[in-house]
Amino acid sequence: MTELPKGAVWVRLPRxxxxxxxxxxxxxxLRQTGVPLVAWGPAKVVELYRxxxxxxxxxxxxxxxxxxxxxxRTLRRARAxxxxxxxxxxxxxxxxxxxxxxxxxxxxxxxxxxxATHHHLWWQTNLHHMDRYDGLLRxxxxxxxxxxxxxxxxxxxxxxxxxxxxxxxxxxDSGFVxxxxxxxxxNKRMESGPWIDLIHRLEADGLPAILLGHGPDDQxxxxxxxxxxxxxxxxxxxxxxxxxxxxxxxxxxxxGNDSALVHLAGAVGCPLxxxxxxxxxxxxxxRGPAVxxxxxxxLPCLPCAVHGCAVPGHPCMRExxxxxxxxxxxxxxxxxxxxxxxSHA
Numbered sequence: 001m002t003e004l005p006k007g008a009v010w011v012r013l014p015r016x017x018x019x020x021x022x023x024x025x026x027x028x029x030l031r032q033t034g035v036p037l038v039a040w041g042p043a044k045v046v047e048l049y050r051x052x053x054x055x056x057x058x059x060x061x062x063x064x065x066x067x068x069x070x071x072x073r074t075l076r077r078a079r080a081x082x083x084x085x086x087x088x089x090x091x092x093x094x095x096x097x098x099x100x101x102x103x104x105x106x107x108x109x110x111x112x113x114x115x116a117t118h119h120h121l122w123w124q125t126n127l128h129h130m131d132r133y134d135g136l137l138r139x140x141x142x143x144x145x146x147x148x149x150x151x152x153x154x155x156x157x158x159x160x161x162x163x164x165x166x167x168x169x170x171x172x173d174s175g176f177v178x179x180x181x182x183x184x185x186x187n188k189r190m191e192s193g194p195w196i197d198l199i200h201r202l203e204a205d206g207l208p209a210i211l212l213g214h215g216p217d218d219q220x221x222x223x224x225x226x227x228x229x230x231x232x233x234x235x236x237x238x239x240x241x242x243x244x245x246x247x248x249x250x251x252x253x254x255x256g257n258d259s260a261l262v263h264l265a266g267a268v269g270c271p272l273x274x275x276x277x278x279x280x281x282x283x284x285x286x287r288g289p290a291v292x293x294x295x296x297x298x299l300p301c302l303p304c305a306v307h308g309c310a311v312p313g314h315p316c317m318r319e320x321x322x323x324x325x326x327x328x329x330x331x332x333x334x335x336x337x338x339x340x341x342x343s344h345a
Contacts, residue, residue, distance in 0.1 A: 004057040005036035010080045010101075011055070013041035014087040016184075017241065017260035018284070019129065020045045021267050023086045024054045025150035025287075026133035030141060032148060038078070041087065048241040051156025071095030082140070086133055088122060090115060105140050129284050153267040154249070155242040162239075163246035170233060172210070177202055177329070178248060178265070180256030181213040181221050181236070185307050188258045188277050189217075190320055192224045197322045198255060198329075199229040207252065210235055212244060212261060253333045255325060262286050271332035273325055278303060292328035294321070 011027065013020040020041070031037060036056040039049040043060035050058045059078075062070055072095040075083065082103035083096035093115035096104040106116040113119045118139035125132055138144060154160070167176075179198065183189040199209045209229075211222045213236040222236045239247065244261065245268050248254060253271040256262040262274040266286035274286055276295040280303045285293050295303075296319075 004038055004059060004078050006079045007081045008036035008038045008056060008078065009082040009084060009103075010038045010040045010059070010075060010078070010092075010096075012083065012085045012087045012089065012092040013039055013045050014089075015042045015045065017045055017048070018263040019086075020048070021153075021260070021263040022130050022284070023133055024049070024153070025267060026130045026137065027054075028150045029134075029144040029146070029148045030137060031151070032145065033141075035081075038080075040074075040092075044241070048155070048245065050242070051158070052242070053151065053154045068095055068098065072098040075099040075101055084137070085112075085116075086136070103140055105136055107136070128282060128287075130287065150267070152269045153245060153264075155245045159240065159242035160246040160249075162243050163250060166235075166239075166243075166247070167250065172208055172233070175252045176208040176210050176233075177333075178210050178212055178251045178254040178256075178270070179225075180254060180259060180261035180265070181211060181218045181225075182215070182261065183257040183259045187308060188279065189221075190257060190275060191318055192221060192228070194320045194322050194325070195221070195225050196228045198325065199225060199232055201326055203230065208233060210247070210251070212236060212239070212247075253329055255329060258284075266291055273328045273332065275320060275325060290332045292332055294325055294328060296321075 038057045039046045039055040040059045046058040046060050049055045076099040080101050083092055083101050085092040085106040088107050093104050093106045097115055104116045105118045106112040107122040108119040109122055120136040120139050202209050210233045218236045222234045226232050226234055245264050248265045248270040249268040251270050254265045255273045258276045258279050263286050265272045266288045271290040273292045281293050281295055
């Protein structure tokens with residue numbers, strides 16, 4: 001196991017991968033100062049960052065659990081210079097206090113102001129999540145440079161090599177478009193009809209489609225799409241997050257539901273069309289010059305930001321304007337990359 005840097009800033013990431021990606025992007029001003037950063041949190045989240053250009057080390061939660069003693073001992077052994085609890089949890093702040101970490105950043109709500117040396121409001125701030133993260137960061141580091149664009153995320157080299165080899169084995173070095181089928185709630189997912197329409201349009205343009213996702217629901221949908229189209233490559237559940245990010249870095253573009261993968265696509269610089277339903281896009285949509293957000297503007301129920309849907313037919317995701325998605329995709333598609341070699345520039 002790679003030794004963690006001493007005197008680093010420990011960044012506590014939440015269990016939601018999309019939030020973790022936005023947090024990582026928000027750290028760029030601090031990253032440019034040269035301070036070492038450690039990604040700390042659930043194993044499935046921090047594994048994405050192992051060996052990447054985003055963090056100098058990763059620490060997954062230990063199998064023994066997230067007891068206060070375990071957290072404090074972890075920080076003390078590493079002589080952490082700071083703890084930033086972006087995860088809206090008090091436990092990392094309390095562990096930092098017990099471990100004697102001198103700088104502790106967290107959210108004011110719920111008693112965080114008692115444990116943090118620097119705190120900021122979360123729920124009372126009507127800003128994009130990345131702007132909230134930046135606001136918290138600048139409470140402790142007020143002299144950080146401003147208007148710093150996020151650095152393009154690059155996973156560990158092993159993941160890039162796996163993505164290159166996968167594409168060569170599939171003879172997909174002439175360009176492809178990723179369709180990300182998943183979403184952490186049923187009401188954030190498009191059904192098969194719009195996807196099949198998009199795949200047929202891609203086929204007519206000579207662009208292969210690669211299906212990505214995770215879990216049985218995504219696999220079932222991928223099987224339906226393969227049955228209704230020709231030449232679609234199903235990679236649902238086949239890649240790790242790091243390998244997925246490497247694959248996205250080589251794609252011509254991506255269309256995806258509101259999910260972790262649209263944030264990952266934005267982070268690696270993949271031209272992106274993200275289809276949103278109930279979510280407040282002004283809070284959590286991915287950002288970037290080659291990002292287009294599709295969301296119905298003619299429905300008075302949006303944005304509802306709820307986990308279900310009381311509107312018959314769930315029109316925000318079941319009556320998606322495919323023509324609008326296709327037009328947006330044409331706007332962001334970039335020239336096909338060359339493989340192999342320096343394909344991850």
